[in-house]
Amino acid sequence: MPFLHKLTALTKSKDGGIGRFDYPEAFVILSAVALVVLHFEFSPASMALWAIVSLPSVMIIGYNYYRQPSFWTSNIIVILLSSVIGALQFCAVIALSLALLIGIRIIVSASENRIKLVMVSVVTMAMFYFVSVTLNGANMSCNEGFLPLAIMLASILAVLWQFWNMYHQYLSYDKATKQASGRLNTMVSVINKLTRFVPLQVWQPIVKTDSAVIVSNKRAKLTIMFSDIVGFTELSDSLSADNLADILNTYMHDMTLIANKHGAVLDKFIGDGMVCFFGEPNSRGMRQDALDCVAMAIDMRREMRTLRQKWRLMGFEGLYVRIGITTGYCHVGNFGSNNRLSYTLIGKEANLAARLEGVAGKGEILISQRTYDYISHDYECEYAGTFTLKGFENKITAWQVLDPDANKGQLSKWVDHTLPGFNLHLNFKDMKNYDYQEIKSRLNFALERLEKEEKLETVPNVQQNNSSIDNKL
Numbered sequence: 187m188p189f190l191h192k193l194t195a196l197t198k199s200k201d202g203g204i205g206r207f208d209y210p211e212a213f214v215i216l217s218a219v220a221l222v223v224l225h226f227e228f229s230p231a232s233m234a235l236w237a238i239v240s241l242p243s244v245m246i247i248g249y250n251y252y253r254q255p256s257f258w259t260s261n262i263i264v265i266l267l268s269s270v271i272g273a274l275q276f277c278a279v280i281a282l283s284l285a286l287l288i289g290i291r292i293i294v295s296a297s298e299n300r301i302k303l304v305m306v307s308v309v310t311m312a313m314f315y316f317v318s319v320t321l322n323g324a325n326m327s328c329n330e331g332f333l334p335l336a337i338m339l340a341s342i343l344a345v346l347w348q349f350w351n352m353y354h355q356y357l358s359y360d361k362a363t364k365q366a367s368g369r370l371n372t373m374v375s376v377i378n379k380l381t382r383f384v385p386l387q388v389w390q391p392i393v394k395t396d397s398a399v400i401v402s403n404k405r406a407k408l409t410i411m412f413s414d415i416v417g418f419t420e421l422s423d424s425l426s427a428d429n430l431a432d433i434l435n436t437y438m439h440d441m442t443l444i445a446n447k448h449g450a451v452l453d454k455f456i457g458d459g460m461v462c463f464f465g466e467p468n469s470r471g472m473r474q475d476a477l478d479c480v481a482m483a484i485d486m487r488r489e490m491r492t493l494r495q496k497w498r499l500m501g502f503e504g505l506y507v508r509i510g511i512t513t514g515y516c517h518v519g520n521f522g523s524n525n526r527l528s529y530t531l532i533g534k535e536a537n538l539a540a541r542l543e544g545v546a547g548k549g550e551i552l553i554s555q556r557t558y559d560y561i562s563h564d565y566e567c568e569y570a571g572t573f574t575l576k577g578f579e580n581k582i583t584a585w586q587v588l589d590p591d592a593n594k595g596q597l598s599k600w601v602d603h604t605l606p607g608f609n610l611h612l613n614f615k616d617m618k619n620y621d622y623q624e625i626k627s628r629l630n631f632a633l634e635r636l637e638k639e640e641k642l643e644t645v646p647n648v649q650q651n652n653s654s655i656d657n658k659l
Contacts, residue, residue, distance in 0.1 A: 207250070207251075207351075208250050208254075208255045208351075209246055209247065209250050209255070209259065209263055210343075210344040210347045210348065211263050211266075211267060211287045211291065211344055212243040212244075212246045212247050212250075212263065212266075213243075213247070213340075213344070214267075214284075214287060214337070214340045214341055214343075214344045215239055215240075215243045215263075215266050215267060215270060216239075216240060216243050216244070217336070217337070217340050218270055218280070218284070218337050218340065219232075219235055219236045219239045219240060219270065220236070221332075221333050221336050221337065222235060222236070222270075222274070222328075222333065223235075223236050225328065225331060225332075225333045231273075231318070231321050231322050235269075235270070235273050238269065239266050239269060239270060242262055242266055243266060246259055246262060246263060257295070257296070257299050257302075260291055260295050260299070260303065261302075261303060261306060263291055264288055264291055264292070264303050264306055264307050264310075265306060265307075265310050267284045267285075267287055267288050267291075267307075268288065268306070268307040268308075268310035268311045268314070269310055269311075269314045270284055270314075271284050271285065271311050271314075272310060272311040272312065272313065272314030272315040272317075272318065273314045273315075273317070273318045274318070274326065274328050275315060275318050275319065275322075275324070275326045275328075276311075276315065277326070277328040277329050277334065278329060278334075279329065279334035279335075279337070279338055280328060280333070280334055280337050280338075283334075283337050283338040283340075283341035283342075284337070284341060286341055286345060287341055287344055287345070288303075288307055290345060290348055291303070292304060292307075294348075294352075377393070384529070385451045385452055385453070385529060386446065388451075388467070388529045391467070399520065399527065400520065400524070401520055401521070401522060401523065401524065401527065402519050402520050403517050403518060403519025403520060403521060404517065404518065404519055405515055405516070405517055406465055406466045406469075406515065406516065406517075406518050407465055407472055407513065407514065407515050408463045408464065408465035408466060408475070408513070408514070408515075408516050408518060408531060408535070409463065409464045409465060409472075409475045409476045409478075409479040409511065409512070409513045409557060409560075410461070410462075410463045410479075410511065410512055410513075410514075410516070410531070410535060410536050410539040411450075411461070411462045411463065411479050411482070411483055411509060411510070411511045411539060412459060412460075412461055412509070412510045412511075412539045412540045412542070412543040413441075413459055413460055413483070413486065413507055413508065413509040413510075413543060414456075414457070414458050414459030414460075414507070414508065414543065415437065415458045415459075415505055415506070415507060416504075416505070416506045416507070416508050416547075416548050417504050417505060417506070418434075418457075418458040418505065419458075421433075421502065421504075421505070425502075429502075433497060433502065433505075434458060436493065436496075437458070437490075437493060438455060438460070440489050440493065441460060441486055441489070444482055444485045444486050444489060445460075445462050445482060447482075447485075448478050448479075448481060448482040448485070449464070449468070449470075449478060450462040450463065450464055450478070450479070450482055451463050451464070451466070451467075451529075453529075453530055453531065454530065459543075461536075462479070462482070463479075463516075463518070463531060464476070464478050464479050465518075466518045466519075466531075472513070472560065473560045473561075475513075476513050476557050476560035476561050477560065477561055477564055477565075479511055479557075480511065480551070480553065480557070480561050480565055480587055483509045483511060483551045483587065484551070484565075484587065484589065484590065486507060486509065487507055487509070487549060487551060487589070488589075490505075490506065490507040490549070492616075493505070494506070506548035506549045507549065508543055508546035508547065508548065508549070508550055508551075508552075509543060509546060509550070509551045509552070510538075510539045510540065510541065510542030510543030510544070510545075510546055510551075510552050510553075511539060511542070511551065511552070511553045511554070511557050512535050512538045512539045512542060512553065512554035512556065512557055513535070513554065513556045513557040513560060514533070514534070514535030514538070514554075514556060515533065515535065516531045516532060516533030516534075516535050516536055517531065517532050517533055518530070518531040534577075537577055538554060538575070538578065538582065539554075541573075541575040541576060541577065541578070541582070542554065542573075542575075542582070542584055545573050545575070545584070550570075550586055551586065551587040552570055552584045552585070552586055552587075553567070553584065553585050553586075553587060554582065554583070554584065554585075555582075555583045555584075555585070557585075558585045561587075562585075565587055565588070565590065566587075566588045566590070567585040567586060567587050567588060568585065568586045568588055569585060569586075570584040570585055570586045571583075571584065572584070
């Protein structure tokens with residue numbers, strides 16, 4: 187029952203401290219036994235009830251002044267209320283009034299204690315009822331005079347106090363909840379912003395398992411990719427900073443989406459280049475890691491065609507991506523100090539990937555022999571030769587990964603052809619059904635213009651040939 191859980195939480199949410207008043211039932215008990223003593227004209231039985239009930243009630247008030255409510259104080263209050271009900275032999279108005287207080291006390295108590303309090307109440311009522319019948323007989327008169335009305339009014343005041351107290355506690359609880367929710371939302375917003383600076387595979391385990399973050403690394407077999415934009419350095423000399431930043435941010439945004447799609451760890455951006463690797467912290471097996479890396483590189487090369495067309499319309503020509511990939515052992519993990527860490531990799535294989543990227547041509551993906559051994563059954567590759575690379579004594583054998591769509595003919599999802607004054611770029615993967623009609627109309631328009639231009643060029647050539655023949659005659 188959600189209401190009872192919330193009510194219980196409210197009764198526990200009040201801050202500790204001096205000046206508490208959580209048991210108005212104690213004042214009702216003191217008032218009730220005093221009125222009973224007056225009603226029965228200080229009879230021995232009424233004085234005994236006053237002596238039994240008054241001292242624990244006063245102790246509860248003093249105890250609660252300094253401490254929070256507990257099961258044992260609630261248990262004593264229920265016993266005292268039940269003893270008065272039983273001693274007065276279940277006088278109708280008094281019994282109902284005090285039973286209402288018992289019910290409210292049981293409701294606001296913890297759920298695991300409610301059955302215990304009910305049993306204690308029933309047993310106490312029965313015991314005091316039989317004692318009262320033994321001492322006073324079964325004809326106790328307590329339904330007349332001011333006694334029932336006074337106890338009922340006192341009980342109503344106690345109930346109103348309880349609800350007033352819970353209402354104010356609810357307001358405090360609601361305010362604290364809103365403040366906590368605001369702090370939580372702020373924290374989540376800050377974390378979401380910070381995660382943009384850390385690879386997904388790094389921060390997710392920390393958030394989910396609260397794992398320790400220390401300087402640690404290990405040796406692991408990785409497939410590493412380095413890439414950059416061919417001609418970007420020369421282009422940067424002729425572009426404004428705004429255009430340069432726009433090109434670079436667009437490129438990095440699209441390449442990041444592709445890296446995330448394939449599950450790569452995006453290690454870092456280096457100017458116009460980027461470093462990604464597969465194999466840690468989550469590996470799908472050495473061969474599959476190599477296949478995933480090559481698939482990512484092919485998607486990046488294809489995406490670069492789309493970007494190149496977009497930039498060509500903006501007046502920026504000749505931007506191509508080149509990529510180097512290798513597979514081998516590196517040290518990967520948290521490098522740095524306890525104050526600042528960087529999740530990255532170091533090792534000779536990382537250097538090899540960077541060197542392969544450096545010797546790759548426009549739009550080429552060069553892979554090492556080890557990577558070729560893993561992916562050659564799935565991707566068509568062409569021998570690129572052996573290279574003498576800086577930092578490596580022996581010559582390095584490299585292979586070029588060909589576009590899987592290049593030999594598919596009509597089944598290819600790409601059409602890309604460039605001639606002087608002519609550029610055709612079709613990406614069927616990104617086309618929408620509702621765009622086909624407009625694309626066909628644009629192609630038909632271009633074809634009509636091409637035929638007109640061809641006729642205009644043909645007429646002067648025919649006239650020139652005719653005049654040459656006349657001159658010879």
